[in-house]
Amino acid sequence: xxxxxxxxxxxxxxxxxxxxxxxxxxxxxxxxxxxxxxxxxxxxxxxxxxxxxxxxxxxxxxxxxxxxxxxxxxxxxxxxxxxxxxxxxxxxxxx
Amino acid sequence: xxxxxxxxxxxxxxxxxxxxxxxxxxxxxxxxxxxxxxxxxxxxxxxxxxxxxxxxxxxxxxxxxxxxxxxxxxxxxxxxxxxxxxxxxxxxxxxxxxxxxxxxxxxxxxxxxxxxxxxxxxxxxxxxxxxxxxxxxxxxx
Amino acid sequence: xxxxxxxxxxxxxxxxxxxxxxxxxxxxxxxxxxxxxxxxxxxxxxxxxxxxxxxxxxxxxxxxxxxxxxxxxxxxxxxxxxxxxxxxxxxxxxxxxxxxxxxxxxxxxxxxxxxxxxxxxxxxxxxxxxxxxxxxxxxxxxxxxxxxxxxxxxxxxxxxxxxxxxxxxxxxxxxxxxxxxxxxxxxxxxxxxxxxxxxxxxxxxxxxxxxxxxxxxxxxxxxxxxxxxxxxxxxxxxxxxxxxxxxxxxxxxxxxxxxxxxxxxxxxxxxxxxxxxxxxxxxxxxxxxxxxxxxxxxxxxxxxxxxxxxxxxxxxxxxxxxxxxxxxxxxxxxxxxxxxxxxxxxxxxxxxxxxxxxxxxxxxxxxxxxxxxxxxxxxxxxxxxxxxxxxxxxxxxxxxxxxxxxxxxxxxxxxxxxxxxxxxxxxxxxxxxxxxxxxxxxxxxxxxxxxxxxxxxxxxxxxxxxxxxxxxxxxxxxxxxxxxxxxxxxxxxxxxxxxxxxxxxxxxxxxxxxxxxxxxxxxxxxxxxxxxxxxxxxxxxxx
Numbered sequence: 082x083x084x085x086x087x088x089x090x091x092x093x094x095x096x097x098x099x100x101x102x103x104x105x106x107x108x109x110x111x112x113x114x115x116x117x118x119x120x121x122x123x124x125x126x127x128x129x130x131x132x133x134x135x136x137x138x139x140x141x142x143x144x145x146x147x148x149x150x151x152x153x154x155x156x157x158x159x160x161x162x163x164x165x166x167x168x169x170x171x172x173x174x175x176x
Numbered sequence: 177x178x179x180x181x182x183x184x185x186x187x188x189x190x191x192x193x194x195x196x197x198x199x200x201x202x203x204x205x206x207x208x209x210x211x212x213x214x215x216x217x218x219x220x221x222x223x224x225x226x227x228x229x230x231x232x233x234x235x236x237x238x239x240x241x242x243x244x245x246x247x248x249x250x251x252x253x254x255x256x257x258x259x260x261x262x263x264x265x266x267x268x269x270x271x272x273x274x275x276x277x278x279x280x281x282x283x284x285x286x287x288x289x290x291x292x293x294x295x296x297x298x299x300x301x302x303x304x305x306x307x308x309x310x311x312x313x314x315x316x317x
Numbered sequence: 318x319x320x321x322x323x324x325x326x327x328x329x330x331x332x333x334x335x336x337x338x339x340x341x342x343x344x345x346x347x348x349x350x351x352x353x354x355x356x357x358x359x360x361x362x363x364x365x366x367x368x369x370x371x372x373x374x375x376x377x378x379x380x381x382x383x384x385x386x387x388x389x390x391x392x393x394x395x396x397x398x399x400x401x402x403x404x405x406x407x408x409x410x411x412x413x414x415x416x417x418x419x420x421x422x423x424x425x426x427x428x429x430x431x432x433x434x435x436x437x438x439x440x441x442x443x444x445x446x447x448x449x450x451x452x453x454x455x456x457x458x459x460x461x462x463x464x465x466x467x468x469x470x471x472x473x474x475x476x477x478x479x480x481x482x483x484x485x486x487x488x489x490x491x492x493x494x495x496x497x498x499x500x501x502x503x504x505x506x507x508x509x510x511x512x513x514x515x516x517x518x519x520x521x522x523x524x525x526x527x528x529x530x531x532x533x534x535x536x537x538x539x540x541x542x543x544x545x546x547x548x549x550x551x552x553x554x555x556x557x558x559x560x561x562x563x564x565x566x567x568x569x570x571x572x573x574x575x576x577x578x579x580x581x582x583x584x585x586x587x588x589x590x591x592x593x594x595x596x597x598x599x600x601x602x603x604x605x606x607x608x609x610x611x612x613x614x615x616x617x618x619x620x621x622x623x624x625x626x627x628x629x630x631x632x633x634x635x636x637x638x639x640x641x642x643x644x645x646x647x648x649x650x651x652x653x654x655x656x657x658x659x660x661x662x663x664x665x666x667x668x669x670x671x672x673x674x675x676x677x678x679x680x681x682x683x684x685x686x687x688x689x690x691x692x693x694x695x696x697x698x699x700x701x702x703x704x705x706x707x708x709x710x711x712x713x714x715x716x717x718x719x720x721x722x723x724x725x726x727x728x729x730x731x732x733x734x735x736x737x738x739x740x741x742x743x744x745x746x747x748x749x750x751x752x753x754x755x756x757x758x759x760x761x762x763x764x765x766x767x768x769x770x771x772x773x774x775x776x777x778x779x780x781x782x783x784x785x786x787x788x789x790x791x792x793x794x795x796x797x798x799x800x801x802x803x804x805x806x807x808x809x810x811x812x813x814x815x816x817x818x819x820x821x822x823x824x825x826x827x828x829x830x831x832x833x834x835x836x837x838x839x840x841x842x843x844x845x846x847x848x849x850x851x852x853x854x855x856x857x858x859x860x
Contacts, residue, residue, distance in 0.1 A: 091344060091416045093369035128346055132364060149790055151729060154738075155366050159730040161658055161740045165397055165412075167367075175791075212559070237355060237438065239478025243554050246475055250593060266339065266356055270474035286347070292338065297331045299324055301468045303595045304475065311324040311468070312597040315604065 082112035082140050084147075085121050086155075087133030095155055095167070096130060097145075103130055107156040107168060108144030143170055150174070181268075181285065182278040184256045189228040209260070216244035223253045231276070233261040242274045246304065249275035265290040269297065273304045318379050318681055319464050319608045321429045328471065329426040332433055336360050337419035344416070359439060359477070361432030362418055366733040371413040372435040373425060377445035377463040377487070378406030378684040380430075385671035385682055387428045389664040395421055400667065402652060402660045404724060404775055405484070406444050406684040407435055411731055433471055438479045440470035440550070444486045446494045447685040450609060451693045453641040456508045459489035461605040462515070462542065465597070469543050476550050480557035481565035483550070484522075487515075495686055496778055496802035497521075498529050501567045502549060507536065514538050519549060519579065520571030521806075523772035528568045529806045531576045533583065544596045548587035552579065611642075612679040612694060618644025622697055629704050631753065632715040640694060648678070648692040648700070649685075650707060651714035651722065655747045658740050659725040660688030662712075669710050673703055686775075686802075687724050687763075689717070720762040720829065721747040724775055728768030728785060729792070735768035737785025737792035742766055745822045750829075759829055761841045765800075778802035780843040781828060782809040783821060794821035798828065798854060799846045810851060813859050824858045831857045 084107070085098035096103040097110035098120065104110070113120055113135065121133035136152045138145035147153050153173050158166035160173055182188040191207035196218060199208040207228035210216055219226065229248060231241040245257055256278055259271045263281040268290060271279065279285075303310045321329075336356075343353040361372040373388065380388075388408055392400045395417050396410040403409055413421065425431055434441055443463040450458040466485060470476070476483070486497040489506035497503035503518040515537040521530025537545045553567045556574075571579045620643060624630040638647040650670060653659050662670070674682045674692055677699045683691035695703060707713045716722045723746065726732065728739030743766055750756055765779030769786075776782035782797035793815040800809030816824055829842065831854050836845045846854070 088364060088368075092414045093364065093412075095367060125350075128344075131350060150792065151366070151733070151735070154729055155733075158367065159411075159740075160738065161730050161744070215555075237478055238559055239438075239476070240555055240559075242475045242478065243551055250589070264352060270472075270477055273474040289338070289342070289347075293335070296335050297472070298327045301328070301471050302473055303593070304473075310597075311328075312601040314324065315322070316598055316600045 082138050082145060083114065083117050084110040084136050084138050084145050085113050085117050085124075085133060086110075086136055086152075087121065087125070087130035090128050090131040097156075098124070098130075105167065106144075107147075107171070110138075110145050112140070146171065180258070180278055180280045181290070182256075183272065184277040186256070188258075188278050189256050191228055193228060193230045210241070210244050212238045212240040214244075216247045217251075219248065220251050223248070223251060223255075226253065227255045228258060229253065229255065230258045230260050230280075233259060233263055236262040236264065236267060242270065245271070245274040245276050249306065265293050269294055273300065273308070275305060318381060319376075319460075319605060325468075326426075326429070329429070329431045329433070332360070332431060333419060333422045333426050336422055340415060340419050355437055355478075357415075357418075358437035359434055360418070360422065361435035362413070362415070363436060364733075365411065366729075366731055368411060369413040369415055369418070370731075371410045371418065371421065371432060372403070373408050373410070373430060373432050374435050374442050375407050375430075375684050376467050377443055377449070377460050378447055378686075379445075379449075379460060380682050380684070382671040382675035382680045382682070384428045384430055385667055385674065387424060387430065389667035389671065391421055391424060392664040392667065399661055399663045401658075401727065402662065402684050402688045402690070404686050404688060404726070404773060405442055406447075406686055407442055408684070409727075411727075436482075437477075438481050439477050440473065440479075440483045440485065442484075443467050443470070444484070444495055444500070444686060446488045446490065447683040447691045448494060448638070448647055448693075449489065449683075450611075451640050451642070451645075451647055452490060453639065454492055455489040456506050457489050457513045458606075458609045459487040459504075459506055461602055461609050462504065462506065462539070463487045464605045465543070465602055466546065469546075476554055479550075479554055480559050481562070483553070483567065485546075491804060493802070493804040493806070496775065496806075498804070498806040499523055499527070499775075499778060499802055500530060502546060503530050504542075509536055512538070515542050515545075517545065517549075520568040520576070522566050522568040523775060523777045524566070525563050525770050526568060527772070527777040527808045528572060529808065530568070531571070533576065533580045539602055540596055540599050541591065544590045544593070545583075545587055547595060548583050548590050551586050551590075552582045556582075612681075614642045614645065614694070615696070616644070618696060618698065620644055620697060622700060626701070628708070628715075629701055632704050632708075632713060633700065635715040635717045635719065637700065642694070644697060645694050646697050646700060648695045648703065649717045650690040650692065650712050651716055652689050652712070653716055653722050653747070654711050654714050655721060655751050656744065657711070659723050659743050666710050666712055669706065670712070673706060677703055687722065689722070715753070716756060718761045718763060719756045720750045720759055720764055721756060722763075723747065724763075724765040724779070726766065726768050726774035728766070728774075732768060734771055735785065736770075736787035737768050737794065739766040739768040739774060739783075739785055742783060742785070742794065742818055742821060745818065746825055749822050749826055759833065759842065761843075762829070763802075763843075764825070775802060776800070777808045778806070779809055780841070780846070781825060783825075786815060788815065791817075793817065796821060796824050796828070796858070798851065799843065801843060812851065812855055827858045828854050
């Protein structure tokens with residue numbers, strides 16, 4: 082699946098496209114299919130997201146799991162500060 | 177393209193600027209445009225017949241034009257020195273210090289933003305323009 | 318240390334208003350991200366892996382207790398209660414909101430601090446020796462020169478859009494404690510016939526193409542250094558490559574032109590620039606120097622240290638360094654606790670260090686490029702009290718320049734440029750070498766980890782260096798040996814194929830085993846490596 086992500090302009094928080102808006106939790110992210118580029122262009126122009134891009138992910142029961150380790154760390158938080166994690170359920174290193 | 181913003185004494189020149197290569201061969205040209213990779217010093221022998229030098233900024237991140245401007249002013253060029261292209265209000269104060277006195281930005285510049293930006297810094301740390309009194313000069317009289 | 322006059326204060330205040338307006342225009346959409354990005358970078362504000370990151374300037378690594386407390390305040394009020402001290406003597410905050418950034422800059426300006434030009438393709442923070450002003454081997458305090466250059470470089474209109482970032486370092490001793498030779502311009506103050514001047518190096522750097530900077534000028538007088546450096550910058554601005562981001566630093570220009578040709582072009586430009594009246598009068602450097610005189614040292618103090626507490630004695634042996642003034646000492650505070658994150662400090666720890674500086678060190682602190690803190694001038698009689706307070710706050714690690722005093726960039730845990738995590742590797746290595754007896758036996762071993770080729774962890778300059786790479790989506794680590802950022806500057810060489818996280822820790826241990834087996838009396842790890850070469854290490858590690 083393809084998910085859309087970016088940062089909230091004012092706060093800088095990492096956000097994910099849910100189908101109707103932007104959430105800070107990747108678990109709510111939907112597959113944007115082939116419409117991703119148009120979507121992020123529209124949302125960035127309206128400043129509802131900043132520096133948005135598309136991420137390849139696997140669909141899992143717990144939500145999308147990004148393919149690349151950088152995106153998984155981005156979705157979960159710094160691995161060395163579990164107390165600052167946004168989502169500790171995301172496995173960082175692929176099994 | 178948006179209008180020309182000018183601080184030049186005379187009215188902004190409307191003379192079409194020729195390229196540096198063409199200028200060398202055209203003894204009656206009085207306006208020339210420098211591209212980022214070109215050496216402003218090739219114009220030094222002919223400064224007397226120039227009334228307009230345009231310096232192109234295709235992308236504002238390419239700052240070679242700032243050096244070109246200073247080189248021309250340091251050599252005594254008194255004509256209109258115009259920054260064209262990717263020029264934002266935020267760049268204009270820096271460009272003025274380097275000697276630019278007119279601007280042809282690709283996109284319109286908000287006059288209120290420009291006015292506020294130009295007035296913002298009370299002093300300068302370096303002597304760049306001939307007329308500048310940098311802070312070290314103010315400190316030691 | 319330097320104190321702003323009304324002109325300096327007015328400039329940072331104007332910068333705050335400037336950035337406040339730019340932020341307003343970004344939030345309202347008047348500025349696109351592409352237009353805003355260089356403007357926010359010139360105020361040290363990155364968009365990083367998890368949030369905006371703000372890099373605050375600590376000019377040449379020197380700050381007061383009051384300023385340190387403001388750094389703690391910012392961590393508490395605007396961030397998640399901690400900051401990260403960097404390899405360029407600055408501090409970074411990882412969880413900043415753009416909406417708050419103008420207020421943060423205003424808070425900083427209230428204590429004579431800023432984030433000016435800590436990022437962007439412009440002249441960055443001028444770095445210096447963390448022992449400046451108190452080291453016996455310096456010819457003069459280098460920091461007045463650094464302050465002169467700082468002001469000259471601030472908002473310089475010709476050099477705001479360089480091909481790439483530009484880093485300058487000023488030291489004043491033959492011993493290079495600041496990796497001066499690995500800077501775009503490095504200056505060593507030297508004395509000739511009783512006159513202090515600058516020996517200038519240019520084109521050093523790390524990253525993709527590490528180079529030790531060659532000397533370009535034997536001696537520049539103090540009243541000509543500004544025009545000389547300006548000439549160096551102009552040649553770079555005009556001729557530095559703009560076609561390829563990875564070939565845009567001045568080190569590429571110097572090596573492509575050749576040192577002699579670069580020098581010639583600089584001399585030619587300088588001959589012209591000397592006529593323009595851009596050099597400040599010597600009165601200006603004198604004015605700045607007046608801020609850097611010795612504090613009111615007491616005399617007749619005892620040099621004795623009561624070593625009856627063995628933990629204290631270990632700490633003294635590793636962290637305390639000789640001061641030029643009898644009865645005083647230089648104290649290194651380790652920000653490398655074994656289970657911690659290299660260079661990180663909580664707001665409470667930052668406040669404590671500030672208190673100690675105010676009370677015991679003439680209110681002056683330094684940040685080192687090795688991501689530690691220095692108390693410049695402490696009475697030997699006060700060492701024990703200070704150690705107790707540091708120890709209780711988790712700041713009492715006794716590992717200066719030992720294998721667990723690791724320099725590590727934030728890596729993939731924080732940085733969107735990274736290919737691999739660096740902090741977990743640092744933690745595992747520190748754990749493997751936790752035994753203080755073993756650490757001391759190994760002795761000086763400067764281990765540096767970078768999470769990508771940009772080399773913010775200075776891995777090329779590590780006696781042992783580690784470079785994180787992305788191998789088909791998996792983190793992989795290359796081992797380098799034999800680098801040095803000191804006056805004997807050298808670049809580390811890759812040993813062989815990379816390792817996973819556990820593998821690199823084993824490889825490091827095997828390397829130290831080879832050293833312990835082969836060393837001769839008085840040899841550090843680096844010395845043994847230089848004597849016996851790569852092969853014994855290669856054989857031990859790859860079998």
